[in-house]
Amino acid sequence: MAIVGTRGHTRCLYEYVDGFAELEVAAFVPLDDQPGEPGQLHVYREATLDTVEWSDIDAVLISTHEYQTLALERVLGLPRAGADVFTMYDDAGDSLLHVLPERWAVLNPLPASGTGLEVVPGGVDFEFNTLPTRIAERYALIVSYHYCHPTDTWLKDTKSITPDQFDAQLRVLTQNFVCTTMGELMNPAADLPETVAVVTFDDGFKDVVEHALPLLQRWKVPATVYCCSAPLLEHSVLNVHRVHLLQAKLGLGYFREAFEELVASRPAVALEPLTHPGLQGLYPYDNPATRRFKRLLNFDMPYAELDVVLKLLFERFIGEDAPIAERLYMSESDLRRCQDAGLEIGVHGHSHRVLSRLTEEAQRVELGTCAELLRRVCGLEDVHASYPYGIDGSWNDATKRVAASLGLASATTKVRAITKPADLRGRWELPRYDVRDVFDDAGALVADKLSALFTAD
Numbered sequence: 001m002a003i004v005g006t007r008g009h010t011r012c013l014y015e016y017v018d019g020f021a022e023l024e025v026a027a028f029v030p031l032d033d034q035p036g037e038p039g040q041l042h043v044y045r046e047a048t049l050d051t052v053e054w055s056d057i058d059a060v061l062i063s064t065h066e067y068q069t070l071a072l073e074r075v076l077g078l079p080r081a082g083a084d085v086f087t088m089y090d091d092a093g094d095s096l097l098h099v100l101p102e103r104w105a106v107l108n109p110l111p112a113s114g115t116g117l118e119v120v121p122g123g124v125d126f127e128f129n130t131l132p133t134r135i136a137e138r139y140a141l142i143v144s145y146h147y148c149h150p151t152d153t154w155l156k157d158t159k160s161i162t163p164d165q166f167d168a169q170l171r172v173l174t175q176n177f178v179c180t181t182m183g184e185l186m187n188p189a190a191d192l193p194e195t196v197a198v199v200t201f202d203d204g205f206k207d208v209v210e211h212a213l214p215l216l217q218r219w220k221v222p223a224t225v226y227c228c229s230a231p232l233l234e235h236s237v238l239n240v241h242r243v244h245l246l247q248a249k250l251g252l253g254y255f256r257e258a259f260e261e262l263v264a265s266r267p268a269v270a271l272e273p274l275t276h277p278g279l280q281g282l283y284p285y286d287n288p289a290t291r292r293f294k295r296l297l298n299f300d301m302p303y304a305e306l307d308v309v310l311k312l313l314f315e316r317f318i319g320e321d322a323p324i325a326e327r328l329y330m331s332e333s334d335l336r337r338c339q340d341a342g343l344e345i346g347v348h349g350h351s352h353r354v355l356s357r358l359t360e361e362a363q364r365v366e367l368g369t370c371a372e373l374l375r376r377v378c379g380l381e382d383v384h385a386s387y388p389y390g391i392d393g394s395w396n397d398a399t400k401r402v403a404a405s406l407g408l409a410s411a412t413t414k415v416r417a418i419t420k421p422a423d424l425r426g427r428w429e430l431p432r433y434d435v436r437d438v439f440d441d442a443g444a445l446v447a448d449k450l451s452a453l454f455t456a457d
Helices: 007-016 068-075 163-176 206-218 230-234 239-250 252-264 288-300 303-317 321-328 332-340 360-378 397-405 421-426 447-455
Strands: 002-005 027-030 059-063 084-086 139-145 178-180 195-202 224-227 344-347 383-386 408-412
Touching: 002 007, 002 068, 007 027, 007 059, 059 068, 163 195, 163 206, 195 206, 206 332, 224 332, 224 383, 230 360, 239 252, 239 288, 239 303, 252 288, 252 303, 332 344, 332 360, 344 360, 360 383, 360 397, 397 408
Parallel strands: 002 027, 002 059, 059 084, 139 195, 178 195, 195 224, 224 344, 344 383, 383 408
Antiparallel strands: none
16 A cells, blocks of 8 residues: 655554554655644655556555645546545544544554654653643644734835734634733643634834734733844844845845845855755745745855845945844833733744754754843743744754753744644644734634634544
8 A cells, every 4th residue: 555645644643543553555655845744754665656656556545634635636546446545534523643642552653763763862852851741632823923013104015914903803813712822821730721822923023012012901912922132132133124124115126136236246155955845835926036036035045145145235225233123123121011011022033044054053052042131131931932934944853952952941833733732742843823824804713724723622
């Protein structure tokens, strides 16, 4: 037989289903191009759909809940006549990936070496650094925000929700959920219902204290605000926001021309493209030139060169860093004001780097510098983090080791999914939706994104 599915779901079947490990599997086709249901599994001969000897396959198991329809579409027409294709779920079924680990013992442990379970260096045992099972029935909708300001401010051309939109969204969230912070969500002893929502803000914009905080107070909604330390320690504008402001001022086309012209005038540098499957196929709605430009800005150009180029362009078209940073980001007093109002402050790195592009030691500096500053300024004990960019492939196993060694209590990503008990126990790869995924244009919750909250056992 052949298995087509995700590593995480197939590993769950291998470990928890009696007899599954004894199945004669000729080929495993992993859906590594999809971000959901991640996991480590290397016990089968792996293949692509193009390399499977379909004439020898008498049965195909679709091993995924999240991507069952997609996997079926890909397999359609490939097996020989008479071969059986098995699916596991109807529309109402819950994923075994989120049921079996909560209730069953491991029956078939993966091999501890060779082609089996990955050996993690550094002395961090992820199995024994997980949270107690007292949160085994807790589910969460974690929502990510960035900018929040009116349309007529100096940031008017950045992609932002308005305070009016945020006000309406908070009303909807409070009508449907108990809202909490990441700290409370990760606290096994917290008195929370089974399903909660968490509002989070990335980047530490002054927008939060000026426009979002009054609305959070109005609706009595706590929130977790993830901040970077470079604006506070160096009075600098982060590259990601240099890009936002340059694009807002110049337009994408002129910005790209100016960037490419400046790069062409400087000594050539070798690119450092990331090859993780989660980072392939980005920006599908852009033309090739724009896709290449966005990848250069975010993932491919060496930081030593990108820092210089963006700083030169920023100074030419926008101005010096320090006064812009003062207007753009929260100050230390702003952070304490947010804390006094019941908001939670968390780590978003020092300079908003893609962590998987850095060495393990550089990641330690990137996250540790920010954690140290916020512990000092805000008196934090439990420190929660969100990974910059956060898409699948923007962090790696080294990131999780660093998070553990720094004593971080959790880390959120931007993998779009409901946070489930298994995610909470794993703690350093929590999924999170962007606000645009959760609310439609009319301000209503998008029901199909939230169905897992109401169908899970």
